[in-house]
Amino acid sequence: MRPPPPASQSLLELPLVRDTGALPLQRQLHDRLHQAILDGRLSAGSHLPGSRALAETLGVSRNTVAAVYEQLLAEGYVESDRQGTRVLALSRALNRPAGESAGLPPPRLAERLGGLHATHTRLEAPAYLRPGIPDLAHFPVAAWQRSLDRALHASGPATLDYGDPLGEPALRAAIAHHIGPARGVRCEPDQVVITDGAHGALQLCVRLLTNPGDTAWVEDPGYRGAKAALQAGNLQVLPRRVDAEGILISPQDWQGEKPRLIYTTPSHQYPTGAVMSATRRLSLLEAAQKHGTWIIEDDYDSEFRHAGSPIAAIQGLFEHTPVLYIGSFSKTLFPSLRLGFVVLPRQLLSAARSALGELLRCSPRHNQLALADFISSGQFSRHLGRMRRLYRARQLALREALHKHLQIPHTLDGGLCGLHLTIHLPPAWNDKSIAAALRAQGLNPFALSDFALAPQREDNGLVLGYGNTPTELLEALVRKLAGTLLAT
Numbered sequence: 001m002r003p004p005p006p007a008s009q010s011l012l013e014l015p016l017v018r019d020t021g022a023l024p025l026q027r028q029l030h031d032r033l034h035q036a037i038l039d040g041r042l043s044a045g046s047h048l049p050g051s052r053a054l055a056e057t058l059g060v061s062r063n064t065v066a067a068v069y070e071q072l073l074a075e076g077y078v079e080s081d082r083q084g085t086r087v088l089a090l091s092r093a094l095n096r097p098a099g100e101s102a103g104l105p106p107p108r109l110a111e112r113l114g115g116l117h118a119t120h121t122r123l124e125a126p127a128y129l130r131p132g133i134p135d136l137a138h139f140p141v142a143a144w145q146r147s148l149d150r151a152l153h154a155s156g157p158a159t160l161d162y163g164d165p166l167g168e169p170a171l172r173a174a175i176a177h178h179i180g181p182a183r184g185v186r187c188e189p190d191q192v193v194i195t196d197g198a199h200g201a202l203q204l205c206v207r208l209l210t211n212p213g214d215t216a217w218v219e220d221p222g223y224r225g226a227k228a229a230l231q232a233g234n235l236q237v238l239p240r241r242v243d244a245e246g247i248l249i250s251p252q253d254w255q256g257e258k259p260r261l262i263y264t265t266p267s268h269q270y271p272t273g274a275v276m277s278a279t280r281r282l283s284l285l286e287a288a289q290k291h292g293t294w295i296i297e298d299d300y301d302s303e304f305r306h307a308g309s310p311i312a313a314i315q316g317l318f319e320h321t322p323v324l325y326i327g328s329f330s331k332t333l334f335p336s337l338r339l340g341f342v343v344l345p346r347q348l349l350s351a352a353r354s355a356l357g358e359l360l361r362c363s364p365r366h367n368q369l370a371l372a373d374f375i376s377s378g379q380f381s382r383h384l385g386r387m388r389r390l391y392r393a394r395q396l397a398l399r400e401a402l403h404k405h406l407q408i409p410h411t412l413d414g415g416l417c418g419l420h421l422t423i424h425l426p427p428a429w430n431d432k433s434i435a436a437a438l439r440a441q442g443l444n445p446f447a448l449s450d451f452a453l454a455p456q457r458e459d460n461g462l463v464l465g466y467g468n469t470p471t472e473l474l475e476a477l478v479r480k481l482a483g484t485l486l487a488t
């Protein structure tokens with residue numbers, strides 16, 4: 001019989017690290033042997049030294065070596081019998097030198113991700129004039145902390161368990177009581193399903209109501225997050241233009257393939273700011289009802305109404321509407337809270353209830369309970385009132401600065417609600433290049449054309465967020481913006 005191949009001598013004799021903070025000796029020895037077996041330095045069939053000998057060489061206890069051999073045995077890297085411990089033959093197909101990834105098959109993403117490209121390049125904070133961010137410095141952290149404390153203390157260990165998959169009953173009730181009077185939404189608490197923001201609500205609508213290949217109509221220009229959620233659901237996403245009265249759907253559009261879903265922001269179209277006219281609301285509801293289409297109404301920023309009386313949600317125009325109403329706390333509180341909701345029509349809720357129980361796993365319960373406390377203690381309404389006043393003043397300051405400094409021809413849209421204004425620019429000013437030039441100066445408005453699936457000539461402009469930009473900076477920032485536009 002041939003003598004067994006010796007295990008690599010130097011590898012086994014190398015001293016272990018004994019500095020403070022170093023890994024335990026047993027762990028170091030295990031890692032060393034394990035790695036050497038994997039990369040072939042300890043080849044199949046080679047004998048490991050006896051535990052006593054190796055313990056002496058390394059200056060560790062025999063128990064330490066014996067424990068490492070035991071672990072390698074349990075993990076299936078070695079076998080042992082009366083003749084000692086031998087390295088087993090392993091497949092080395094997965095083993096490549098560090099940094100070499102050639103062995104991995106080329107990544108093949110799901111086809112439905114093909115059309116998804118992040119185009120709104122985001123700067124790190126402060127990212128002045130970036131749309132969609134509320135003033136985070138004005139968030140009442142102390143009051144929120146009190147709500148979190150109450151949620152943690154009052155609920156006891158039971159809330160560490162899984163909760164109702166559709167959301168905490170207290171939060172669902174608080175939301176239903178708020179959106180009834182505030183937004184004209186007709187619902188009972190059990191129709192409110194808590195989600196991971198508006199985005200989670202959109203994904204849920206897609207999963208509940210569509211099959212791959214179904215058609216969805218979206219506003220164009222419109223919210224990219226909605227298009228992404230629909231596209232990721234393998235839907236055929238068709239752009240529908242937006243004008244001053246909101247999404248434009250002609251009777252001819254209904255003669256082709258009927259959409260399964262229509263995504264719309266009727267109270268304050270994102271990003272143009274159009275408010276859907278009453279005629280259009282009624283004809284949209286009527287056509288959707290007739291053709292078995294569901295409308296997803298995204299009411300993302302209507303809590304911040306700046307002029308005129310509030311425009312009620314289309315969900316509540318009648319007793320039963322084919323509308324899934326979506327809301328989010330990303331603008332009213334803060335985006336990383338990741339809490340939003342969808343109000344399901346009652347007949348849909350009845351049909352989907354048991355599927356929902358399997359599909360959902362509820363958002364973090366303490367955040368939900370804290371939010372329920374924040375709303376029912378009146379903090380939410382007080383915060384909304386303060387922020388409304390702040391944003392109103394900011395919008396005014398932004399308008400005045402634009403009026404004073406912007407010398408090139410432009411029109412200004414939106415502003416009835418929310419946290420942004422949209423400037424339309426003549427075609428000679430390329431909005432993508434301007435947005436890039438502004439980013440280099442720390443300003444982060446988004447190019448209007450990036451919101452469109454099928455950009456038209458008039459989709460050239462900038463979406464200016466004023467939510468998280470201090471009022472006192474607005475004039476200087478607009479001067480910078482105007483200077484960049486003149487220089488382009």
Ligand SMILES: Cc1ncc(COP(=O)(O)O)c(C=O)c1O
Nearest residue numbers: 132197198199223270300328330
């Ligand atoms: C139109 C629209 N809907 C919803 C949201 C909020 O999404 P989420 O709740 O997932 O943060 C945004 C955020 O920018 C938005 O622009």
